[in-house]
Amino acid sequence: MSQQALHNxxxxxxxxxxxxxxxxxxPRWWYENNPYKSRLIDAIQAAFPDGERYFISSVRxxxxxxxxxxxxxxxxxxxxxxxxxxxxxxxYNQLLRDRGLDVDAITGFIKWIDSFHTKNFSKxxxxxxxxxxxxxxxxxxxxxxxxxxxxxxxxxxxxxxxxWHAVEEMEHKAVAYDVMQKVAKVGYFKRNAxxxxxxxxxxYLSLRFTNTLLKGDGxxxxxxxxxxxxxxxxxxxxKGIISSRFGSLFSYFKPGFHPWQQAAIHNYDAxxxxxxxxxxxxxxxxxxxxxxx
Numbered sequence: 001m002s003q004q005a006l007h008n009x010x011x012x013x014x015x016x017x018x019x020x021x022x023x024x025x026x027p028r029w030w031y032e033n034n035p036y037k038s039r040l041i042d043a044i045q046a047a048f049p050d051g052e053r054y055f056i057s058s059v060r061x062x063x064x065x066x067x068x069x070x071x072x073x074x075x076x077x078x079x080x081x082x083x084x085x086x087x088x089x090x091x092y093n094q095l096l097r098d099r100g101l102d103v104d105a106i107t108g109f110i111k112w113i114d115s116f117h118t119k120n121f122s123k124x125x126x127x128x129x130x131x132x133x134x135x136x137x138x139x140x141x142x143x144x145x146x147x148x149x150x151x152x153x154x155x156x157x158x159x160x161x162x163x164w165h166a167v168e169e170m171e172h173k174a175v176a177y178d179v180m181q182k183v184a185k186v187g188y189f190k191r192n193a194x195x196x197x198x199x200x201x202x203x204y205l206s207l208r209f210t211n212t213l214l215k216g217d218g219x220x221x222x223x224x225x226x227x228x229x230x231x232x233x234x235x236x237x238x239k240g241i242i243s244s245r246f247g248s249l250f251s252y253f254k255p256g257f258h259p260w261q262q263a264a265i266h267n268y269d270a271x272x273x274x275x276x277x278x279x280x281x282x283x284x285x286x287x288x289x290x291x292x293x
Contacts, residue, residue, distance in 0.1 A: 015275070024095070035214060042101075043106060047110045048085055049085075049107070052086040063075060074178075102212055134175075135259065144162065146267070248262060265292075
């Protein structure tokens with residue numbers, strides 16, 4: 001299937017005012033009842049609200065230069081989708097705060113680093129960083145929902161929240177990239193430098209702030225270090241959730257790369273059809289999970 005056909009198959013929709021039933025009754029460690037795995041994902045998602053605002057602010061300087069009406073409409077929907085992601089993940093961050101976890105250490109760091117990037121790098125490089133982040137999050141969306149075993153031990157409501165976010169990441173994964181290529185005219189080397197920057201940053205973020213959240217759970221330094229070591233196999237072993245996606249990740253460095261060279265996961269339509277029929281994001285998340293390999 002051509003890039004354009006793949007693009008047309010995934011219509012972008014900004015879905016608003018979604019509820020996932022995640023409240024104080026939710027399990028503390030929602031992923032396989034595993035503290036490290038749960039807090040690793042929590043640490044990454046805690047960065048989403050401010051991260052999404054940064055993505056929006058990186059695309060906005062180029063909006064007035066867009067002449068393609070299709071891309072202009074896609075940017076508008078991209079901004080709405082990212083705004084909704086920020087709202088939902090902010091609510092979850094508040095639950096983590098209520099449970100005594102230092103989420104503000106993460107959000108404060110993200111605010112600082114986003115401000116640093118904005119003040120010290122060109123608007124073209126900030127857009128390139130956004131494109132690299134978008135590629136990484138779209139890859140994670142596929143990582144967690146392509147195979148049923150990956151999310152088999154996840155709480156259904158948390159799984160549904162991440163499924164909705166994953167679906168929309170797959171829908172808009174090329175929007176910022178098209179702005180970067182067609183409008184900002186960012187070259188090959190700057191694009192790839194931004195991806196190296198993002199890989200190093202996310203590695204640092206996940207290690208540092210997973211430890212921060214686990215400390216809030218009451219685990220000792222020794223316990224936290226042992227959990228970190230033990231879970232590296234889950235991340236980077238032969239079938240690790242990150243290492244198994246290295247091909248997808250590093251394809252970004254190929255000359256001529258475009259996000260739509262990689263199709264959305266096969267079960268995307270299961271989520272879409274269920275949500276369109278029911279309007280229930282939890283049922284849609286369950287459908288995405290059940291349709292996985």
